[in-house]
Amino acid sequence: ESALNPKYTFDNFIVGNNNNLAQAASLAVAETPAHKYNPLFxxxxxxxxxxxxxxxxxxxxxTNNPGKRVLYTTSEKFTYELVNAIREKTNQDFRNKHRTVDLLLMDDVQFLATKELAQEEFFHTFNALYEAGKQIVLTSDRLPSETPHLADRLKTRFQMGLLADIQPPDYETRLAILKSKIEDEYFTFDEEIVEYVANNITSNVRDLEGALKRILAYAGIERTNTISMELAQKALKEILSTLPQRNITISVIIDEVEKYYRLPKGSLITKKRSNDIAYPRHIAMYISRVILDESYASIGDAFKRDHSTVMNAVKKIKKMVTEDTELQEIINELVTNIKKD
Ligand code: ADP
Ligand code: MG
Known part of the structure; x- marks a missing residue:
């Protein structure tokens, strides 16, 4: 009756800078409901x-309180059931169902905003539970204050506890999520391929999972358990081409890296070897290699360097990236800028 899916646990939720507040607050609420944050939004x-x-x-x-009553619902289901209850004159059952639980989990509450009757009913549901000392957790795609048509009295209530945001995962978190999901599968992924996916799928976790599924499906078609870079690229080709993307070339990458480091246009392809130029140049080479998968020779051509210089630069940055989270952030931001129109 709780309608919970057992596959969603804290154990398999990867925590990163993007979601640590929401995760910590959720765990606190699950351990000690109606104690700290009520509601948790x-x-x-x-x-x-x-x-x-x-x-x-x-x-x-x-799991920790087997006898208790938990209700997971969505604002759409709430509305739908309310309308049914009114039509079938079972309002009392509807109320009992929602107002006698120990923990109410209401997903996607933003959809309540356009439905006046449901807002009215939920206002009373909320008050009944809150006054009885029961925990309420809500999710939404936006802040209460930024939800048009949401009644002021609901806005006020939704803001009484803690507002916790989840941001898109950064590069490091995307890597960790991919690795954790790959661990569940009987496949071998080279680090390079995981990095390729984390670099190219930047939108959200659902898309990361979708990318992984596609790669595994392609491996299935080709009857192999070993994922090659070629296979990964083939699998993601269509997904990546449907994302809004500009035509990325090495010169776009050079432009964006120069802009980021506030260097005059063309600095990276000069002969200058001072560190303030050489370091951004190496980063641009690394990004060209990772995003475009260009050969060392053609990257060398664009930078007026030979292929072994490029190879060493890519190797150096690659090693630094694994050890330096600040550099990961920078590259992440650069890649985002590069892909933006
Ligand atoms: P939302 O409800 O915000 O649209 P979901 O909770 O449905 O997103 O997440 C989409 C998918 O991504 C789900 O399969 C979920 O398990 C997975 N997911 C999201 N965040 C994480 C995370 N931090 N760690 C592991 N899996 C995650
Ligand atoms: Mg959802």
Whole structure:
């Protein structure tokens, strides 16, 4: 009756800078409901883990409190059931169902905003539970204050506890998520391929999972358990081409790196070897290699260097990236700029 999916747990939720507040607050609420944050309001874009977290709260709480009543619902289901209850004159059942639980998990509350009757009913549901000392958790794709048509009295209530955002995962978190999902499969992925996916799929976790599924499906077609870079690229080709992307060339990459480091246009292809130029140049070479998968020779041509210089630069940055989270952030931001129109 709780309608929870057991696959959503805290154990398999990867924590990064983008979601650590929401994750910590969720765990606190699951451990000690109605104590610290009531309601807990989790907000963020699509595919970033809101449903995962809100259901993890329910699963965790039920495991530790087997006799308690947890209700997971969505604002759409709430509305639909309310309309049915009115038509079938079962309002009392509807109320009992929603107002007698120990933990109410309401996913995607933004859809309540256009439905006046449902807002009215939910206002009373909220108050009944809150006054009885029961925990309420809500998710939305935006802040209460930024939700048009949401009644002021609901806005006020939704803001009484903690507002916790989830941001898109940064490069490091995307790598960690991919690695954790790959671990569940009987496949071998080279580090280079995981990096390729993390560099190219930057939108959200659902898309990361989708990319992985496509790669595994292609491996299935080709009857192999070893994923080559070629196979990964083939698998992601269509997905990547449907993303809004400009035509990325080495010169676009050079432009963006120069802009980021506030260097005069053309600096990176000069002969200058001072570190303030050489370091950005090496980063631009690395990004050219990772995003475009160009040969060392053709990257060399663009920078007026030979292929072994490029190879050493790429190797050097690649090693630094694994050890330096600040550099990861910088490259992440650069890649985002490069892909933006
Ligand atoms: P939302 O509800 O915000 O649209 P979901 O919770 O449905 O997003 O997440 C989309 C998919 O990504 C789900 O399969 C979920 O398990 C997975 N996911 C999201 N965030 C994480 C994370 N931090 N760690 C592991 N898996 C995640
Ligand atoms: Mg969701």
């Amino acid at each position: 989790i907000y963020g874009g699509s595919g970033l883990g809101k449903t995962h977290l809100i259901q993890a709260i329910g699963n965790f709480y039920l």
